[in-house]
Structures are given as structure tokens and as C-alpha cells.
Amino acid sequence: xxFCACLEIIxxxxxxxxxxxxxxAVLWGKSLSLKxxxxxxxxxxxxxxxxxxxxxxxxxxxxxxxxxADAGLEKSDVDGVLVSGAWGRLPQLQICxxxxxxxxxxxxxxxxxxxxxxxxxxxxxxxQARLCKVAVILYGSxxxxxxxxxxxxxxxxxxxxxxxxxxxxTPVGAYALAASRHFAEYGTTSEQLADLAVSTxxxxxxxxxxxxxxxxxxxxxxxxGMIASPLHRxxxxxxxxxxxxxxxxxxxxxxxxxxxxxxxxxxGESLSHAQISEMPDLTVTPASExxxxxxxxxGVSHDxxxxxxxxxxxxxxxxxxxxxxxxxxxxxxxxxxxNGRTGPGGEFPLNTNGGGLSYCHPGQYGIFLIIEAVRxxxxxxxxxxxxxxxxxxxxxxxxxxxxxxxxxxxxx
Amino acid sequence: MxxxxxxxxxxxxxxxxGAAEGExxxxxxxxxxxxxxxxxxxCPKCGATDPDWAVSKGEGSVYACSTVHRxxxxxxxxxxYTVLLVDLDEGFRMxxxxxxxxxxxxxxxxxVTFQDGPNGRPAPYFxxx
Ligand SMILES: [Zn+2]
Numbered sequence: 110x111x112f113c114a115c116l117e118i119i120x121x122x123x124x125x126x127x128x129x130x131x132x133x134a135v136l137w138g139k140s141l142s143l144k145x146x147x148x149x150x151x152x153x154x155x156x157x158x159x160x161x162x163x164x165x166x167x168x169x170x171x172x173x174x175x176x177x178a179d180a181g182l183e184k185s186d187v188d189g190v191l192v193s194g195a196w197g198r199l200p201q202l203q204i205c206x207x208x209x210x211x212x213x214x215x216x217x218x219x220x221x222x223x224x225x226x227x228x229x230x231x232x233x234x235x236x237q238a239r240l241c242k243v244a245v246i247l248y249g250s251x252x253x254x255x256x257x258x259x260x261x262x263x264x265x266x267x268x269x270x271x272x273x274x275x276x277x278x279t280p281v282g283a284y285a286l287a288a289s290r291h292f293a294e295y296g297t298t299s300e301q302l303a304d305l306a307v308s309t310x311x312x313x314x315x316x317x318x319x320x321x322x323x324x325x326x327x328x329x330x331x332x333x334g335m336i337a338s339p340l341h342r343x344x345x346x347x348x349x350x351x352x353x354x355x356x357x358x359x360x361x362x363x364x365x366x367x368x369x370x371x372x373x374x375x376x377g378e379s380l381s382h383a384q385i386s387e388m389p390d391l392t393v394t395p396a397s398e399x400x401x402x403x404x405x406x407x408g409v410s411h412d413x414x415x416x417x418x419x420x421x422x423x424x425x426x427x428x429x430x431x432x433x434x435x436x437x438x439x440x441x442x443x444x445x446x447x448n449g450r451t452g453p454g455g456e457f458p459l460n461t462n463g464g465g466l467s468y469c470h471p472g473q474y475g476i477f478l479i480i481e482a483v484r485x486x487x488x489x490x491x492x493x494x495x496x497x498x499x500x501x502x503x504x505x506x507x508x509x510x511x512x513x514x515x516x517x518x519x520x521x
Numbered sequence: 522m523x524x525x526x527x528x529x530x531x532x533x534x535x536x537x538x539g540a541a542e543g544e545x546x547x548x549x550x551x552x553x554x555x556x557x558x559x560x561x562x563x564c565p566k567c568g569a570t571d572p573d574w575a576v577s578k579g580e581g582s583v584y585a586c587s588t589v590h591r592x593x594x595x596x597x598x599x600x601x602y603t604v605l606l607v608d609l610d611e612g613f614r615m616x617x618x619x620x621x622x623x624x625x626x627x628x629x630x631x632x633v634t635f636q637d638g639p640n641g642r643p644a645p646y647f648x649x650x
Contacts, residue, residue: 270533270559274638275616286586287585293627391584
């Protein structure tokens with residue numbers, strides 16, 4: 110019996126104990142592939158930017174309703190809910206109550222901005238195990254309007270007590286340390302990082318929903334003021350409100366819907382550390398592990414990827430992630446990003462919505478990577494559409510280069 | 522009168538006690554010989570419990586550094602100041618503050634010194650060697 114036959118048996122609810130045992134023998138030592146275990150059927154944002162007449166609940170409700178409509182599904186179809194949020198007391202319970210959903214499968218993996226890429230993999234596994242059929246991933250934040258600065262507070266407990274005396278602003282200071290190391294080790298420059306900010310802004314100029322759309326120059330980035338060397342203000346993401354929702358469905362549900370399903374072809378995840386002094390190598394992120402797993406599962410190679418959405422909390426985040434994923438060699442990230450290569454018309458379309466740098470960044474940005482990748486594959490992106498995109502890669506980074514989940518999406 | 526209770530942190534207390542006595546303490550695994558920082562009750566390399574305490578010579582190299590211009594509110598009066606990650610010669614890495622405003626670069630040698638941190642408790646800082 111081969112791997113695929115095993116999969117068929119495992120997917121069959123009426124499997125017998127014998128067939129299961131036989132499969133276990135064949136599959137021993139291998140994890141089940143999530144390839145095409147689920148499809149994304151609907152995506153939506155809430156209002157973005159500065160949304161004073163909102164709460165974290167109303168923004169998520171907005172995105173939830175719009176994503177279900179995009180999928181052509183009803184609230185009553187939803188039987189799984191995956192959320193991450195740094196608000197309220199028990200966010201997952203609060204949002205399910207507000208929406209009136211009693212999910213039979215729930216996951217609140219919360220590993221920073223990458224949480225939603227983790228959720229996508231977890232939803233796929235749950236759907237494959239027949240624990241649910243229609244799972245919704247949700248996020249909302251009013252950090253801008255409510256001036257919620259909790260992320261800038263310095264913690265002084267547990268492992269953080271050994272960093273607290275030194276006044277490193279979090280998260281930017283941690284990313285600045287990583288940049289300093291990459292600069293010293295490989296000769297990477299602020300100009301190269303600035304070029305990414307410029308390219309990303311050019312994409313934002315093509316996205317009516319982006320928060321900052323005016324063209325940007327390299328000098329404007331370099332002159333924007335130092336926050337924590339070597340990172341300038343315009344190396345840093347925005348600080349906005351916003352929410353998003355992603356509807357993930359089983360293959361049988363996907364076949365009944367009007368819009369073409371966007372399949373999850375591969376996913377991998379990895380946790381590395383919580384605080385920056387514990388990161389083993391500041392130039393290699395957990396994307397090196399998650400990316401390997403995602404590519405292997407999808408069975409595709411780097412040069413087949415048409416459009417790439419990489420978490421850009423800071424410009425350096427993107428550079429390190431590209432290297433860790435293997436799009437270029439260690440130390441070559443600076444040259445890879447320079448001179449508009451990742452901008453509109455460039456050979457490597459990256460962060461095509463304008464990214465966390467210029468489109469929106471409401472604290473945990475990862476859900477918007479999924480939303481943009483799905484829209485690109487569906488051909489819904491108008492002026493910023495990457496022609497004939499059939500394969501997209503998403504890579505979410507959370508914490509201080511702490512967590513990463515990489516997902517590869519594709520059309521039929 | 523209610524009895525006063527003081528929070529006890531078996532990981533941190535001996536470390537801060539060491540700083541008050543001018544010692545940079547870390548832990549050393551008896552099973553696999555790993556140098557462990559920050560101090561903790563289990564070896565993150567091999568899983569052995571209750572590693573030994575050891576004292577570092579306090580000499581090392583700058584692994585990464587950043588000068589902070591936009592400081593958190595409690596540190597704003599001190600900006601700009603430089604935060605380091607230091608690789609100590611005993612084989613562990615820790616965060617530290619640079620004393621003074623002298624230019625420092627990745628790879629530079631530094632030596633530990635102790636001065637009062639923002640909470641008034643002595644903490645390890647570094648000076649160029
Ligand atoms: Zn050990």
C-alpha cells in the first residue's frame with residue numbers, strides 16, 4: 110500500500126481498525142501531508158487605517174460578514190473558529206459569543222503576527238481530520254484609535270527581567286539588533302533596506318485601500334529619522350486599526366461554491382524563541398525550518414512561485430525571511446531587494462498590497478498576507494494584479510523573529 | 522498586621538544577588554556542559570534539571586548592537602544609548618547596556634561592569650575592553 114492509498118483510507122470516516130493499523134505502519138515516521146486538505150473560499154478586510162467608530166468586535170464582525178459573502182456561505186455553515194488577539198480577557202470566547210457561533214473546533218494559537226499562517230495550517234489539519242468543514246480565521250485591532258501602546262511596554266518578569274534594564278524598545282529594537290548583525294556580517298546597507306520600503310510603497314500606490322500611497326524615495330527613507338540604529342522610521346511598519354477574516358473550507362464544500370477555490374498546497378511552521386537575546390543566529394529566522402516543510406509538502410520549487418507575501422513588520426524582516434526561505438543565499442538579501450526588484454514591474458513581485466509598511470498594520474498583520482495572496486490568485490487585484498499568478502507563497506513572522514509559518518497556495 | 526510576602530524567583534534572585542556582589546552569574550549543565558543563560562532550572566540543550574551556578578569572567582565580544590534614539594518613556598531621558606548582545610567567553614549570550622557613548626561595533630571586545638539599573642538594583646553593563 111502506498112502513501113496515497115493510505116491517505117484515502119485515513120480520509121474515509123468509515124475506516125476500520127485494521128485499515129487504520131495498516132496505514133499507521135506505512136505512514137510511521139511521516140506526518141500526513143496537508144496538500145489540498147482545504148481551500149480558501151472567502152477573504153475580506155474590515156475598514157482599515159484609523160477607524161474611531163469601532164471596537165475589536167465590530168471590526169471582526171465587519172470582516173466576518175464580508176468574507177462569508179465573498180465565499181457564498183452562511184454564518185450557520187461555520188463550525189470552526191481560529192483567532193488570535195491581544196485584547197479583552199478571553200478573545201476567542203468573546204468573539205464567538207458576539208458573532209453567535211458555537212464552533213466545534215477552535216484554535217487560538219497566538220504567536221504574534223504570524224498566528225494566522227499557523228491557523229491556516231491548523232484549520233487544514235482539522236478539516237482533514239473531519240473535525241470541522243468551514244473554519245473562519247479572524248483578527249481585529251483598534252490599537253491606533255484607542256492608542257493602545259501595550260506592545261511598547263517593557264516587561265520585567267520571567268525571562269524578560271534579564272533584558273528589562275537596558276531599555277530596548279520592543280519590537281523595533283530587537284529587529285535593529287538583527288539588522289546590525291546582518292550589516293556587520295554581510296555588508297548589507299541601509300540603502301538596500303530603503304529600496305524595499307520604496308518598492309512596497311509603489312505597490313501601495315496601486316492599492317486604493319492602502320494607508321500611505323504617495324511615492325517614496327530612498328533618501329526620504331534614509332532621512333526619516335533614526336529609531337534604533339540601523340532602522341529608520343520608514344523601515345518600520347504602520348500603526349493602524351483594522352480587521353480581517355479568511356474562510357477555509359473542506360474540498361467537498363469548495364466544489365459547491367461559485368468562486369474558484371484557492372488551495373493550500375503546503376504549510377510548515379516553526380517556533381524559535383521568545384526574546385531576542387535567545388535567538389540562536391540573528392540572521393536566520395524560523396522561516397528556514399517552516400519554509401523547507403512548506404516547499405516539500407507542496408512539491409514546488411522557488412522559481413515556480415508567481416507572487417510572494419512576506420511579513421514586513423520592518424524592512425529587515427523581509428530581507429532575513431527571503432534568505433531563510435532560500436529565495437537567495439545568506440548575505441545576498443540586500444542585493445536581492447535593491448533597485449526596485451520587488452516593486453511593480455519588477456521580476457519578484459513582493460507584498461503587492463503595499464504591506465505592513467504602507468497598506469496597514471494593526472498589530473498582528475499576518476491575516477492580510479493571506480487575503481492578498483488569495484486575491485492575487487483569483488485575479489481580483491486590478492492595477493496591482495500580477496499577471497497569470499497561479500502559485501503564491503505567504504510567510505508570517507511573529508514576535509521578535511520568534512515564530513514563522515509559511516504557506517504555499519495555488520489554483521486548481 | 523498582615524504578614525508581608527515577597528515574591529521569590531529561584532531563577533532570578535541568585536543572579537541579581539550576584540550582580541549586587543559584582544559577580545556575573547550564569548548556570549552550567551553538569552550533564553552536557555552547556556553554559557546556560559538566562560539562568561533557569563532546566564538545561565535548554567539536554568533537558569537535565571538543576572544545573573550548577575557559575576561565575577563568568579565578564580569578558581566577551583559584541584554580537585549585535587543598536588543605538589536607541591526613540592526610547593520607551595521610562596528611558597527617554599537617557600537617549601540616545603546603546604544596547605548590546607554580548608557573547609561571553611564562557612559560551613553564552615546576554616543583553617547588556619553600553620556604558621557611555623563611545624562608538625562600538627559588532628566584534629568589539631567588552632568587559633562587564635556593574636551599575637544601578639532603572640529600578641535601582643545593580644545590573645551588568647559593559648565597557649569597551
Ligand atoms: Zn545539558
